[in-house]
Amino acid sequence: MDRGSGLNLIYEVTLDKMQFHRSRVEQSYATFRGIIPGKEVRCSGRLTLDVVFGTLENYRSKELLFHIVPSHNGYHALLGPDVFTMFQAILHYGYMKLKLLGPNGVITIASDLDRAFLAENTTTSLSLVALSKALAPEELTTLRTMVDRDEVVLSKKPKSTSFKPADKTVKFQVHPMDPNKTASIGTQLDPAVDEALRTFLCENWDIFAWHPSDMPGIPRRLTEHSLNIIKGFKPVKQALP
Template sequence: MDSGSGLNLIYKDTLDKMHIDKARIEQSNTTFQDIIPSREARCSGKIKLDVVFGTPENYRSEELLFHMAPFNSGYHALLGRDAFSRFQAIPRYGYIKLKMPGPNGIITITSDPGKALRAKNKTASLALEALSEALAAEELTTLRSTVDKDDVILDKRPKSTSFKPADEIVKFQVHPTDPNKTASIGAQLDPTVDAALRAFLRENWDIFAWHPSDMPRIPHRLAEHSLNIIKGFKPVKQTLR
């Protein structure tokens, strides 16, 4: 369950275990983020599947569009906002439950906390492993493009990707008239780089914001969100833990 996701995702190994006919899979150019940290992934296909919740006496069924994720995960699939909207479902993450209206009463889906934790940990481990491989591949590609492979021996030791801030910084005014609107740069920059950077920041001072009042034309919808609930339902406060 991920009510923050705009897509319903399913993983290739899940479809393999379901023995889905490959002819049903359509091409997809959709991309998504936040599965592997700081990396964008491209779906390898899309497929429509029937999803059913409940019991034979009280169930809901909807056809959902799933996008195929091109990597492994600790989960079989991920239900996003589209699924929650179609089923009018409300997740209870603290209790690992999903509730939705059914033809004969409320349908409640309950998960096992132990399985949920193991799936989360496995997914995090696989994501970090994929990120490490991606960073190593990018670093090697960059190195090969800037040096002659016949003149150097590539060092196999891991490279640090951490950012180290400057030990000393200096502030200077970037606004034409307001001395309080400043920017900070490293104090040990090369004189040529220092002069070019100062000139660039002064020329583009208008893109910076020091106060909310400096952003008068930002649409409210970028800072607001709404709750997708059924009209007429009584709000329920979650018990403090």
């Protein structure tokens, strides 16, 4: 599955292996990019196929529209992001598993790491061959220059864009009686802004909470966090994408 593609793609070599009768193929005007930089790929046709996940005892099936790609690839087909919605499926790249709800329970589709690695290497090799055939030598030189320049620009970008507080701050007592209840204010604020901010904090000190004990009586219907897991199972943090 490919979250970056809006089309469901199937390759001509895959149809040949399936011994698919080409009389069912319709004309397609769809094009897409991503295989050869700067070049569009025009699909050679389109067709509707039944896609089934699961086993005979527990399965889900949908009719999906595929666009045919007139080139080779390390994969048999690529399913676009709309398929996730249609099947209400959850894909986890870290565990290489696809899960969706079937009529008799959860359907789990597991991938093979070795075959996935081989498919990725094959796709890369075929893309390089297609790139060398599609582009003239001068175009390859220009593309290489652009890639090198982009890498230099990216290397100069800051590694982190997270929020950074002001370098110099001063503690300001917000509570009229308790000196421990303070707020930090930047020392380089405009004098008018500084005065307005201090006045606002003093007038609204009672809406702030410094400790959980300052928030008694919050009803559970307002907000409540829960983990919907089976009792006895250890929670596992999902890997970042």
